Amino acid sequence: MADIEEKTFRIVIVGGGIAGVTCVEQLLSQIPSADVALITAGPHIKAVTNYKQVSKTLEEFDVEEQPSSVLEEKFPNLTVIHSAVKSLHTQSHTLETVDGRIFGYEKLCICSGGRPKLLTLDNPYVLGIRDTDSAQEFQKRLSKAKRIVVVGNGGIALELVFEVEGCEVIWAVKDKAIGNTFFDPGAAQFLIPSLEADKPERAAPCKRTRYTTEEPAPGGSQTFTADKNARGHGSGHTEAGSALGPDWHEGIVLRGAEQVSRRVSLEYQCEVEKIFTSEELLKSPQQTLRPENGGSWPVHIQLTNGKTFGCDFVVSATGVVPNTEPFLHGNKFALADDDGLQVDDHMMTSEPDVYAAGDVCTACWEHSPLWQQMRLWTQARQMGWYAGRCMAAHVLSEPIELDFCFELFSHITKFFNYKVVLLGKFNGQGLGPDHELLVRCTKGQEYVKVVLSGGRMVGAVLIGETDLEETFENLILNQMDLTPYKEELLNPNIDIEDYFD
Structure with missing residues (x-):
């Protein structure tokens, strides 16, 4: 396909993550004859496997990285284009890819996901974990590390802190309790002992009708140590691309250079004030910046609670921002407060014939009182599936109603x-x-x-x-x-x- 200067497809979908791939599958299952292109930067796509409907709205599935040829074999009318998008021209209904090719579309769905909000963009000692490549880079660096600092309080931070062995972890969270995207402080307190013991002791149920939140002392710290046997897993090589799946740490060994099994120190209610190298530290006139044990660490991090820690590297796990970058210039997309592309209840953006699904978009219809958008795997799949259905319905001039999955989060x-x-x-x-x-x-x-x-x-x-x-x-x-x-x-x-x- 590389020699084609310009080709117009009936439908173009951008992004090989869960939302984009699910959208392709749904569309082509409804209109098998449609001429569809999937534009994706990496050679691999993210596919939903072992899908199980647990109840009316609950679903479980695995996310598997597969070569894009798997999709092409399944759908003969699908063309996969391996390139990143450079620009979008909604008036002429064309996209330009980074390698200089131009593709036309009748309908377009943007499923470009989110990109990590990094603490700093140009520091070699700060690592964001978002895709398979960065997870492998993390594994490589961790194997030589004695201490790391993890900044963030979302799903990836929670998983990472629990899985890392053989390395001291300083965990900086901006809230009063861990995991506050998912839990209240009571649930956080329930989970905390898992950081310190292999087998938590069991106690009789305690029943409380009215609930008071228990939380750590404001600005306080907690330290846990535990002994946990290392688990060996094989590791396969993959290319960069869309976000990690749930259980992304399965299959990679997250082990540091130390003999200790797990040592996690929690720093609550603090953010990063400054990150600097040993040289900058030595030149610093402020003696307050001297870390707690003046060791010769390659990088130091100062927190807003006044503490400074030296470490081998810093993991930035502070969430994602919608990846709208190549699509905005020259177009008139309405953006939500979180900078996502605004979509209506048919997953349509404000630009004609342009849909969006997954982390890149923000649901701007009137939500059910029991649903909210959270940039999670389940919602990427649901939005991609529903966007595919909406596009098919519009092509076939059929009516469509908002899917039941948006009734209840x-x-x-x-x-x-x-x-x-x-x-x-x-x-x-x-x-x-x-x-x-x-x-x-x-x-x-x-x-x-x-x-x-x-x-x-x-x-x-x-x-x-x-x-x-x-x-x-x-x-x-x-x-x-x-x-x-x-x-x-x-x-x-x-x-x-x-x-x-």
């Missing part, structure tokens, strides 16, 4: 080896002061939190093997008044499923 993941299920307004997002929380916690086993508003369940956090997800999903969806059952909802001696059958 739901997400299954794993943190610190525990299954984690999040439903609805699981952190009380956007709810007034009148909502209440019910909590059941069995140390080392499970943590169950229910969010009630006006006596109706609007959200839940389930950590551990609780088997409550389907029942709670139903209770949230049917909005039944639970006031009479409040005391019994989390009673471990009552089989709640039988209760509401």
Whole structure:
């Protein structure tokens, strides 16, 4: 295809991540004869495998990196173009790739994902973890490291801190508790012992109806050490590209140069003030910048809590920003406050014939009261799937309604080896002061939190093997008044499923 100067496709999709690939699959399953192109920078695409519908809205799947030829074999009318996009011209309905080729489109879907928000762009000692390449670079550097600093409090930071062995980890979080994108401080406290022990001790369930948040002392630190056996995994080589899958650390050995197994020190409520080299440190007139043990580390990081740490390198895990870069110049896209491309309830942007899905876009329709956008794998798949359906419906002039997956926010993941299920307004997002929380916690086993508003369940956090997800999903969806059952909802001696059958 490289010799084609210009070709117009009926539909062009940009991005070989989950959203883009799911969009391609959905489109071509509905209109097999459509002339479709997928433009992707790397030779590999991200495919959803082992997909399982767990309940009405909950789904589980693996993300697998595959050569793009797998897609082309499956869909004879698909052309995969390996190049990054240089520019988009919405008026002429054309795209230019970095290698100088120009492609026309009738309809376009932008699924270019997000790019990491790095602490600093030009420091060789600061590493962002986003795609397979950067994860392998991290593995390589970690094998020689004795101490690293991890900055960030999202999913990748949580997974990374738990998985790293043989290396001291200083973990700087800007919040009062870990993982506050996903948990409240109570759930964070439930998970913390996993950083210090192999097998958390089990205790009797404690039942609390009204809930008070427990959190570490403001600005405080916590240190844990643990002994954990190293696990050996093989590692396959892959190229750069779209974001990592869930369980991205499976298959790579995250082991440092030290004999200690795990040593994590937490620094709460602080951000990065400054990053500097040993030379800059020695020249510094401020004696306050001297690190806690003047070791000869290649890089030093000063935190806003006044502490300075030397380390081998810094991991920047501070989230992503929508990757809109090559598409904006010369066009009139409406952008949301988070700089994502605004999309309506048919995944259409403000530019004609241009759709978007996944991390690059922001859902700007009126949301269901129980749904919110979070830039997660599940939503990239759902948005890509729905965008594919919308494009097919528009091509075939068929009506289409907003998909049911946008009725209720739901997400299954794993943190610190525990299954984690999040439903609805699981952190009380956007709810007034009148909502209440019910909590059941069995140390080392499970943590169950229910969010009630006006006596109706609007959200839940389930950590551990609780088997409550389907029942709670139903209770949230049917909005039944639970006031009479409040005391019994989390009673471990009552089989709640039988209760509401």
